[in-house]
Amino acid sequence: xxxxxxxxxxxxxxxxxxxxxxxxxxxxxxxxxxxxxxxxxxxxxxxxxxxxxxxxxxxxxxxxxxxxxxxxxxxxxxxxxxxxxxxxxxxxxxxxxxxxxxxxxxxxxxxxxxxxxxxxxxxxxxxxxxxxxxxxxxxxxxxxxxxxxxxxxxxxxxxxxxxxxxxxxxxxxxxxxxxxxxxxxxxxxxxxxxxxxxxxxxxxxxxxxxxxxxxxxxxxxxxxxxxxxxxxxxxxxxxxxxxxxxxxxxxxxxxxxxxxxxxxxxxxxxxxxxxxxxxxxxxxxxxxxxxxxxxxxxxxxxxxxxxxxxxxxxxxxxxxxxxxxxxxxxxxxxxxxxxxxxxxxxxxxxxxxxxxxxxxxxxxxxxxxxxxxxxxxxxxxxxxxxxxxxxxxx
Numbered sequence: 123x124x125x126x127x128x129x130x131x132x133x134x135x136x137x138x139x140x141x142x143x144x145x146x147x148x149x150x151x152x153x154x155x156x157x158x159x160x161x162x163x164x165x166x167x168x169x170x171x172x173x174x175x176x177x178x179x180x181x182x183x184x185x186x187x188x189x190x191x192x193x194x195x196x197x198x199x200x201x202x203x204x205x206x207x208x209x210x211x212x213x214x215x216x217x218x219x220x221x222x223x224x225x226x227x228x229x230x231x232x233x234x235x236x237x238x239x240x241x242x243x244x245x246x247x248x249x250x251x252x253x254x255x256x257x258x259x260x261x262x263x264x265x266x267x268x269x270x271x272x273x274x275x276x277x278x279x280x281x282x283x284x285x286x287x288x289x290x291x292x293x294x295x296x297x298x299x300x301x302x303x304x305x306x307x308x309x310x311x312x313x314x315x316x317x318x319x320x321x322x323x324x325x326x327x328x329x330x331x332x333x334x335x336x337x338x339x340x341x342x343x344x345x346x347x348x349x350x351x352x353x354x355x356x357x358x359x360x361x362x363x364x365x366x367x368x369x370x371x372x373x374x375x376x377x378x379x380x381x382x383x384x385x386x387x388x389x390x391x392x393x394x395x396x397x398x399x400x401x402x403x404x405x406x407x408x409x410x411x412x413x414x415x416x417x418x419x420x421x422x423x424x425x426x427x428x429x430x431x432x433x434x435x436x437x438x439x440x441x442x443x444x445x446x447x448x449x450x451x452x453x454x455x456x457x458x459x460x461x462x463x464x465x466x467x468x469x470x471x472x473x474x475x476x477x478x479x480x481x482x483x484x485x486x487x488x489x490x491x492x493x494x495x496x497x498x499x500x501x502x503x504x505x506x507x508x509x510x511x512x513x514x515x516x
Contacts, residue, residue: 174462189229189379190415192372193374197368198366199218199277199368199369200218200221201362201367201395203219203473204360204361204362206358207287207357207359213241213244215241216239216240216254217236218255221366222234232396233385234262234357237262239258239260239262239479240254240260240277241257242255242257243256243257243273245357251279251364252279253272254277256275258273258275259273264389264392264478267273273372277367278367279367282397282400284359285362286360291497313462363448363450389476392499395473396462396463423444437453439494440453450473466487474485479498
């Protein structure tokens with residue numbers, strides 16, 4: 123029963139209110155109580171706040187279990203695979219390994235030996251430095267924990283490690299240009315010298331011989347200049363295995379504390395790629411302007427006379443002048459062979475440390491991971507869910 127009807131019934135029972143003079147007072151009271159009843163019905167209690175599910179982590183717990191590597195942190199790395207700019211395109215992978223522990227405050231956040239894999243955006247060479255601009259990057263800890271790093275990210279090599287890579291075509295052309303220039307100059311000089319004079323049936327032309335010699339020398343010099351321009355104008359470069367590179371984090375990186383602690387423990391059993399020595403110019407014994415000036419036991423090489431005995435162990439001239447061994451090789455007995463920390467794999471020297479993350483040679487040479495798997499710690503591990511109904515997937 124509404125409060126207004128209930129109040130009217132009570133008032134009707136009181137005889138002293140039945141008089142006409144009290145009808146006005148009764149009406150006012152009824153209207154007042156009816157308004158209060160409507161207000162009470164319209165106001166509903168605020169909804170109760172649902173309690174958080176049991177076991178759900180709160181923001182404080184998440185922050186406590188996370189490590190933060192601040193933006194601007196410098197990370198030292200070393201390449202575990204060579205980088206040859208003429209063959210690497212946008213979207214290809216770059217592989218490296220962290221060489222020094224990364225710290226935040228007094229706490230280690232990334233241990234040495236952690237692997238880096240990035241997607242190439244573009245490559246540049248500035249002087250003796252190579253710049254590898256990446257679209258994105260992933261950090262793989264020794265225990266398999268993967269932390270993605272959003273791009274862009276830039277890896278920059280130390281000065282002197284980015285070697286010019288003119289390519290075989292330019293090298294062949296560089297050697298051919300001086301000879302071609304000398305031949306063309308000789309023809310031009312001979313034509314300028316004329317046919318000479320016939321003396322007793324023999325052609326006597328000292329002026330023509332002189333013109334031919336001069337033309338040959340001029341052509342040789344012009345060909346040499348063109349050869350030098352051809353070799354130095356190439357923008358391609360080469361970074362061998364072991365080249366040190368450095369990156370700077372552009373954004374803060376959040377890591378799981380428990381995973382990092384486990385990765386630091388397992389990093390003690392993972393080898394770190396050795397840093398290669400900076401490329402040095404070939405050793406010389408004395409300067410010379412002509413190959414004919416070298417004494418016995420020496421050979422004209424790169425504009426100087428070099429002891430041929432040094433070719434036995436010279437990585438810049440291994441076995442012969444100009445035969446340069448790569449960073450992953452050492453010159454032994456006049457032949458380039460895989461150096462310490464490297465193993466021969468399919469005709470090339472592969473870093474033993476790279477076998478821990480190389481999906482084409484996971485753990486050993488030729489062990490290729492299947493589709494949907496990645497090499498982590500020298501073992502192929504599935505990174506994508508198995509297709510429904512595929513019983514061979516595990």
